Amino acid sequence: MSILHLAILSPFLIAITIPFIRYLMRNVHIGWYVLATPLILFLYFFQFVSEIRTGKSISHQVEWVPSLDLNFSAYLDGLGLLFALLITGMGALVILYSIFYLDKRKEKLHNFYVYLLLFMGAMLGIVTSDHLMILYVFWELTTLASALLIGFWFHREKSTYGARKSLLITVFGGFSMMAGFLLLYIEAQTFSIQALINQSETLMSSPLFIPAMLLVLLGAFTKSAQFPFHIWLPDAMEAPTPVSAYLHSATMVKAGIYLMARLTPLFGLTESWSWLLLSIGLLTLLWGAISAIRQTDLKAILAYSTISQLGLIVVLLGIGSKTFLVTSMESKEIYAAAILTAIIHLINHATFKGSLFMVVGIIDHETGTRSIKKLGGLMALMPVSCTLSIIGLAAMAGIPPFNGFISKEMFFTNLLSIGEMGIHSGLEFMIPFVGWVASVGTFLYCSIIFFRTFTGDFDASQYDKKVHEAPIGMLISPIILAALVLILGIFPNLWMSSIVEPTVLSILPELNLEQIQTKLSLWHGINLELMMSLAVIILGFFLYRKLPFFQNKYSFFKKEREPLHTLFDRSIEGLDVSSKWITNLQMTGSLRDYMVFMLLFIIGVVGYTFYRFNSVSLQLSEASYVPPYVIGILLILIISTLAIPFMKNRITLIIVLGLVGLSISLIFAIFSAQDLALTQLLVETVTIMLLLLTFRYLPAFKPEFRSKRKKGINLLISISVGLGVFLIGASAFSFGNEVDFDPVSDFYIENAYELGGGTNIVNVILVDFRALDTLLEVLVLGIVGLAIITLVRHRLGRGEDV
Structure with missing residues (x-):
């Protein structure tokens, strides 16, 4: 096992020690012990930057179950390294934030950090796995760990509801994804992602290729909260704020993005992949922005903003996948720029959204509420939090000089390039327009967060506690993220050659570093993209001023909960009612009914098998000689068995039952199965003794009345079972017309x-x-x-x- 494998598994190993270490750190916050893990892992993965920036990759393999083609293949390239740094870097900042956010006297911190480390390790497993089934194992582990984190405050009904909802939706997607992986394996006979990519042109011709793609996309869409599977994310906001800052800004929701990016070289050879990502991404981008405007809870607004921003990244991946469908180098470079934008915005989003979640957590922690109906006038009381909010919100709204402005301008450029090339006939103007409208919505909900929280009059009666600025320990992590927002905005090329470009090369392996190298600048002249940004700011500010008018006139703006949430709830209720009906139908409390169900199933399976394969042909000419005394024993066995159902006396019944067992023992002995004969004889003796010993405790025998219909059903089932057993035995000595059954x-x-x-x-x-x-x-x-x-x-x- 390599050091890379140990690095991936180290969060799990540390998680095992937490229940024991907490007793040694009773007076110290256990978060300090946990903090070392992501810090060390971040430094470990950061050392690979110099090697991977040249386009190289690192691969190590440990065999697990070779007979099933299961091995723990760790593969690290630009894409995997970027996500590993995000997972560990954001993990360290979130744990540092949680040390001051969660009270060690009130919370079960050992559980919290065990769940968090399980999630961190599972995420690292996803982004470094080259084996699809190992990736799936880690994928489902993130689902389980995230549900535990979302439901951490399990005494709150909304927390358990959110955890259950996220679990159901993402597990559904996970199962679909696994089915897609199995279809790929059936066709390619390998689970290796790199091997599948190498066979992509061959796999395209397979009838299983499109179904596999659709199933994999279901898994990715549910994980990355794409429409209509996004409904779990707003309810997941009931988790503690450190969980939201970690899972819902930089890690869990980005797992779906990672999968789409990783498999773009495989599925990007089809138009369907590009269209699906583009259409679902645009719908998610627009709907997320519209839904965010309707919310009154700060975390709910950020949740829908995350949905919208994830849609933006998916749109860019859909545009960038066109690189595999065009032949001219000029067209390839234009579409490759969309992948570059997606990666840049992915990093930018992790920084400003992580900072914003932490600031909202601070507001909730210090005021006791997240409702914009109660908040207001906090600028003077919480100046540092206000400043951090301005930086994060300005970046998300795309205002210079912050990093979000650069990626938003690049997004507009990518959309306009599509229109100029006319690739998507008839949609040259619609796609850029939808992206621009969503950007207006982004500016609008950013304005709602800032103005409704920090401006206006402060009303102390709305709060249960005295409002003040957060302690410095709670501010360190959002300050670091806000600093990165500003630094990456002013110096956008800081990580281009070391992080961004190798990541793009991992997604577009047919290109080289020279073809994707780009120099970014905060100011790029007066152009159409800049005019679109100015229009976003002007129209967004105007709509914010008119928002009370729209909210009073149109009920749409007052509905915080989507119809899709109601549809989900009704579906679960219907599923619950149906399952109870099926359960009541089967679990009757009658042993006879249970036996009937099992026997009917066996009859059905056996009957279908022999009907399907026509696998019995009796060849009596080849039958062995049976001595007359064996036939006599068999006759005694048959007569005794047939007599048992008609007996009214229990003593006689037990004796005849023993005669049946004795007959079977004699047959075993005659055909040289001495061990079986002795075993059968011993079992029969013990059984008869037990029956006789318990006989006196039984109630008096009373004949049970059965209708002729029930007797007929019993007789039919008995005959069918006997016939099925006979056919199974006969098939062992015969050969079918189509299939040969080799004796085991x-x-x-x-x-x-x-x-x-x-x-x-x-x-x-x-x-x-x-x-x-x-x-x-x-x-x-x-x-x-x-x-x-x-x-x-x-x-x-x-x-x-x-």
């Missing part, structure tokens, strides 16, 4: 001595080949015995002998 006994005969080290094949099967089954069977029998004794004792009462 050949395998045991050939391998019993070599693999099991024994000449008694039956014993080897039980204690070697089926050792785990045998162990569990013994365990189950023991548990059943204990359960029976417990029930009997409970019924008898104390002091009575069982």
Whole structure:
């Protein structure tokens, strides 16, 4: 195992130690212990920058289950390194923030940091996995860990609702994604992402390619909160603010973005991929901005703003995937610029959105509310938080000199380039217009956050506590992020060659570094993009001033909750009602009904198999000779079995039942299966003794009335089961017309001595080949015995002998 593997797994290892370390740090916030993990990991991954900036990649592999083609393949290139730095860097800042945000006397911090480290490790696993199924394992682990973090305050109903909602939606997407991965494996016979990319042109011709793409996109869309699967994100805001700042600005919601970027070289060869990303991204971008305007909770506004910004990144990925569909180098460079913009905005969004979430957490922490209906006039009381808000909101709104302005201008350039080239016929003007309208919405909800929170009159009666600025410890992390917002705005080329360009090269491997190298500048002259930005500011400010008018006149602006939330709730309620109906239909409390269900299932499976493969052809000419005394024993066995259902006396019934078992033992002995004969004889003896011992405790025998219909059903099921068993036995000695059933006994005969080290094949099967089954069977029998004794004792009462 390489150091890279250990780095990926280290958060899990540290998480295991937290329940024990907390007892040694009773007087110290355990967050200080956890903080070292992301800091060390950030430095570890940062050392790869110099190597990966040249276009190289790092790969290490550990075999896990070779027979199933499962191996832990760690692959680090520009894209994986960018996300690893975001995960660890933001993780360190969030943990530092949480140390001052969460009170160690009131919160179960050991649980919180265990969940957080589990999530961090799972995210690192996603962005460094080259094996699709290993990626899926980490993917679902992020789903589980995020649900635990969202529901951390489980005593709040909204927290558990948000956790359950995010779990259901993202697990649905995860299952869909796994199905897509399996379809790719069926066609390519590999789970390696890099190997699949190398086979992309061959895979395109497969009928499974488009279904696989759609299923994978379902997983990515649910994770990255794309319309209409975005509804889990606003309810996830019930999580503690450090969770929102980490999961919903830089990590979890970006996992879907990562997957789309990683698989763009594979699926980008089809027009469908580009159109799906572009259309869903535009819809999400616009709807997120509109929905944010309708909210009154600060975190809800940021949640919908995150949805909108994620849609923007998906739009850029959709445009950039066109690089694989054009042939001229000029066109490739134009579309590759969209991928460059997506990566730059991804970094920018992590900085200003992380800072804004932390500032909103500070406001909530110091005032006790996040409602803009109560807030106002905090500028004088919380000047540092106000300044940080101005920086973050200006960056998100696209105002210079902050980093968001650069990526927004580049976004406009990419949209206008599409119109100029006329690739999307008929949409040359619509796509840039939709992007511009969404930008107006972005400016509008940024204005709502700032003016409704920090300006106006301060009303102390609206707050349950004395409002003041946050302590310096809580301000450090948002100050660092705000500083990055300003630095990356003034010096946009700071990380271009070391981080951004290698990332773009990972997504567009057919290009080289020279073709994607770009020099950015804060001022790029007076052009159409700048005019669009000025129009956004002017119209956005005008709409903010007129917003009360629109809210009073149109009910649309007063509805904070989308119809999609109601649809989800009704669907879950309907699913619950349906599941109860099905459960009540099956769980009748009758042992007979349960036996009928199981036997009907067996009859159906066996019947369909023989009907489908026509696998029985009796060849009596090849049947072995059966001595007359064996036939006599079989007749006794058959007559005894048929007599049992008609007996009215229990003693007689037990004796005949023993006769059946004795007959089976004799047949085993005659055909040289001494072990089976002895086992059967022992079991029959013990069973009869137990039945006789418990006989006197049974109530008097009363014939049970059954209708002719029920008797007919019982008879039909019995005959069908008998016929099915006969057909299974007959198939072992015959060959079908289409499919040959090789007897499994050949395998045991050939391998019993070599693999099991024994000449008694039956014993080897039980204690070697089926050792785990045998162990569990013994365990189950023991548990059943204990359960029976417990029930009997409970019924008898104390002091009575069982």
